[in-house]
Amino acid sequence: MSETVLAGKETLRIRQMTIDDFSLVFHIGEEVFTAESFQSLYRTWDEYEITTLYNSDSELCLVAEAGGTILGFALGTTVTKHNSPWKYGYLVWVGVRSDIQQGGVGSGLFKEIKHRMKVQGVRMMIIDTSADNHPAIRFFEKQGFGDVQEHVYMSLNLSRKSRKKSVKKS
Ligand SMILES: CC(C)(COP(=O)(O)OP(=O)(O)OC[C@H]1O[C@@H](n2cnc3c(N)ncnc32)[C@H](O)[C@@H]1OP(=O)(O)O)[C@@H](O)C(=O)NCCC(=O)NCCS
Numbered sequence: 001m002s003e004t005v006l007a008g009k010e011t012l013r014i015r016q017m018t019i020d021d022f023s024l025v026f027h028i029g030e031e032v033f034t035a036e037s038f039q040s041l042y043r044t045w046d047e048y049e050i051t052t053l054y055n056s057d058s059e060l061c062l063v064a065e066a067g068g069t070i071l072g073f074a075l076g077t078t079v080t081k082h083n084s085p086w087k088y089g090y091l092v093w094v095g096v097r098s099d100i101q102q103g104g105v106g107s108g109l110f111k112e113i114k115h116r117m118k119v120q121g122v123r124m125m126i127i128d129t130s131a132d133n134h135p136a137i138r139f140f141e142k143q144g145f146g147d148v149q150e151h152v153y154m155s156l157n158l159s160r161k162s163r164k165k166s167v168k169k170s
Contacts (some may be wrong), residue, residue: 002112004104010066012105014112017061017073022050024070025063032095042153045093053077053092059120060089062112064096064105072096074109078120089117089125101135110143 001015017025026047033045043049053075054061060076072095079088091113096105117125127145129136 002108002115004108012064012066012071012108014062014064014108016059017054017063017075019054021063021070021073022047022054025050025073028070028073028097029093029095031098033093043092049093050075059116060113062109062116064109071100072105072109074113076113076117078117078122079126086123087121089114089120089122091125091127106139107143114143 001013003014004012029045029049050061057077060074060078062074063070064072073093074091075093076089076091079090080086081088091110094106094109094113096103096109114125125145127140128151129140131150
């Protein structure tokens with residue numbers, strides 16, 4: 001657990017998420033991970049994201065609260081890759097209530113999850129977000145992330161009939 005004092009003099013407490021926090025975390029996520037801003041991601045924000053990550057890595061499921069109100073959350077996991085001796089820390093979701101963004105809550109969550117990952121032996125943290133999510137990219141850069149790697153997502157609509165090209169015989 002960690003504590004810092006927010007600009008409004010409230011104490012920001014970062015602690016492990018409990019099942020009692022699930023619904024609030026879910027609703028904050030619904031507010032900040034909108035279909036418009038997260039449409040290209042292969043992950044979708046739903047209740048299973050919370051329960052699955054909580055079941056596998058509860059120590060990396062954190063909430064930020066001040067004055068008894070949940071302001072944001074960070075959900076992560078660790079990944080060990082075949083052929084790599086490194087343990088990776090994947091910060092899957094981080095979200096802060098829109099009315100309190102840019103007030104230091106995200107940074108507080110990040111600091112604590114990074115600390116916990118380090119304790120678990122993580123050597124490199126990874127994140128992914130949409131290329132046009134500029135606020136999040138600025139946020140991650142501020143936390144020290146770099147080495148941006150581009151990844152292309154493609155789609156094929158299987159419900160459309162495929163059109164065969166007709167070949168004319170001369
Ligand atoms: C990304 C997010 C978690 C950041 O949380 P936050 O509490 O607003 O972040 P902080 O106040 O700790 O900001 C730290 C730094 O990040 C950068 N930053 C944060 N929000 C920013 C914004 N809207 N525009 C530009 N830079 C921003 C700034 O450099 C800021 O430092 P500064 O205050 O000294 O300028 C929050 O904006 C959010 O929930 N966004 C929607 C969900 C999302 O995109 N999540 C990330 C992908 S999973």
